Amino acid sequence: MVRLSAERKNELMAEALALAGRAEGMTSPNPLVGAVVLDADGEVAGRGWHRKAGEPHAEVLALQEAGGRARGGVLILTLEPCSHQGRTPPCAPFVVDSGVSQVIAAVADPNPQVSGKGFSHLRERGVEVEVGVMAEEAVRQNEVYFHWWRCGRPFLSLKAAASLDGKIATRSGQSRWITGEAARNAGHHFRNKMDAILVGVETVLEDDPLLTARPGGVAGRPLTRVVLDSRLRTPPHARVLASRQGSSTIVATTDAAPLARETALREAGAEVVRVQADPQGRVSLAPVLEVLGSRGVRHILVEGGGRVHGSFIREGLADRLLYFLAPLIVGDAQAPGAVSGLDEEELQSLPGLFNVTHEVIGDDLLIQGYFKKPIWKEFEGGKGV
Ligand SMILES: NC(=O)c1ccc[n+]([C@@H]2O[C@H](COP(=O)([O-])OP(=O)(O)OC[C@H]3O[C@@H](n4cnc5c(N)ncnc54)[C@H](OP(=O)(O)O)[C@@H]3O)[C@@H](O)[C@H]2O)c1
Structure with missing residues (x-):
């Protein structure tokens, strides 16, 4: 099992946030999301970000890039993986199938269709989940999306x-x-x-x-x-x-x-x-x-x-x-x-x-x-x- 220091987690989350930010202005009504995958030796094996509504989600792209190297590795993600069928298939089952043993996420998705359900899906299938790394920065990056689910306007x-x-x-x-x-x-x-x-x-x-x-x-x-x-x-x-x-x-x-x-x-x-x-x-x-x-x-x-x-x-x-x-x-x-x-x-x-x-x-x-x-x-x- 890869063990990361708090400093390394922040460093990787900062990278995932920067990846997410590349699509600023492009993803609405979807949030900005970035992902980094580490292999079982703690080396970066994949990176991804959501580019546009209707296109693949960040974690799917990062895990695809990592391929077999994701097995036993870590997925660092700026937002909870989705668990429902939207314009693209749900990501949580894809994360489980990739074989990663840990997911480190910044924050839960405020969309009630997803909120907490993506994390539960992972935990129930034996994936270790940590939530809260750079949460404030992640919410700030997606403040418009969080505002929508909070205020409905x-x-x-x-x-x-x-x-x-x-x-x-x-x-x-x-x-x-x-x-x-x-x-x-x-x-x-x-x-x-x-x-x-x-x-x-x-x-x-x-x-x-x-x-x-x-x-x-x-x-x-x-x-x-x-x-x-x-x-x-x-x-x-x-x-x-x-x-x-x-x-x-x-x-x-x-x-x-x-x-x-x-x-x-x-x-x-x-x-x-x-x-x-x-x-x-x-x-x-x-x-x-x-x-x-x-x-x-x-x-x-x-x-x-x-x-x-x-x-x-x-x-x-x-x-x-x-x-x-x-x-x-x-x-x-x-x-x-x-x-x-x-x-x-x-x-x-x-x-x-x-x-x-x-x-x-x-x-x-x-x-x-x-x-x-x-x-x-x-x-x-x-x-x-
Ligand atoms: N420097 C800048 O950043 C900047 C930017 C924009 C404008 N401007 C300048 O601002 C001036 C115009 O400002 P303004 O305050 O006179 O007018 P405005 O805010 O552009 O327009 C006000 C008009 O919008 C209509 N309106 C409809 N629903 C409204 C609502 N719920 N609340 C408020 N207005 C509503 C009303 O006309 P009806 O009753 O006919 O519907 C109202 O008189 C212009 O000189 C323009 O050059 C400067």
Whole structure:
């Protein structure tokens, strides 16, 4: 039996996490998973990572590479092996058949169809199972996936590019470009990891954005573009409706929108989805998230404007903030702010952020933080596995 020190286990798990990370932005709605196989002498015999939904799972690829050398060896895996038939056959029986005598996993799969069952399958067949090595890092890598199974809705990252006084445009609506090129490139990098990008109709009317991820990024995968537009003011010639890199566009609206505008937008290539109106007559957010979730969308980048950001924050639906701060001052009370529509008067009741980080990008500053305590904090030091 191979016996590994705690340090070696962490080293191997770090390698498995790095392998998993190679497919960042590609596997949704599946998680990122990486695997390393050691032979009976403790030498690395196979490596694998899940590349895309519908393609083989990490442990299968790593065990296939190891072949007969897996017998009596160890499988190091960033997430519990599945035990149910999905788009691919269950992995736990494959792990047993490979002959490995130990499995070291970071964390259990939060999907109730799998959770604990994959580990039980292995233990019942004599495979030694250890869970909890680098659990926090593994959950952090798959926070969107864990969030989905915990909350049943997509993870929402709000992104804004603002001046030092928190303005995202001038009063005449000019917002290009508040931040410098390096920050804009970073913005495209975020888009590449997403399943969907969402904006309010004022942003479409003012900026006429394409809302695509720049080709050649990590994913290069079609994105779902979403516009919140309760009366269908989106013009049929808006660039967001133009087909690009296979991206599709959903215009979410209410029953207040005239049918003729719906027809015109459909003819322009959009899908128009009617949901209930909120008390202000605007598009209700929860039903939109439900529609997107049912289509496999797990991570949405909300790119403004301020009113849309304000709505997500007020409804408690915002999960993370990506705030690019540029060394500019607009200094105009009439210019739109990064967040509007919150009416909290008490300073201590204002939404604050958790786990805040700062990063200098070119001349700009990127401030990131969470609106709630992130799920991965619950797994700190191997707790909660
Ligand atoms: N620098 C940046 O990062 C950045 C990014 C994006 C935008 N911008 C700038 O921001 C400005 C637009 O921001 P904005 O705050 O005026 O508008 P916005 O957030 O883009 O759009 C707001 C509009 O969306 C519609 N909407 C539908 N459902 C909604 C809901 N549940 N909550 C909120 N809005 C909903 C409403 O119009 P209906 O009632 O007609 O549906 C609402 O007036 C533009 O000048 C743009 O250039 C800057």
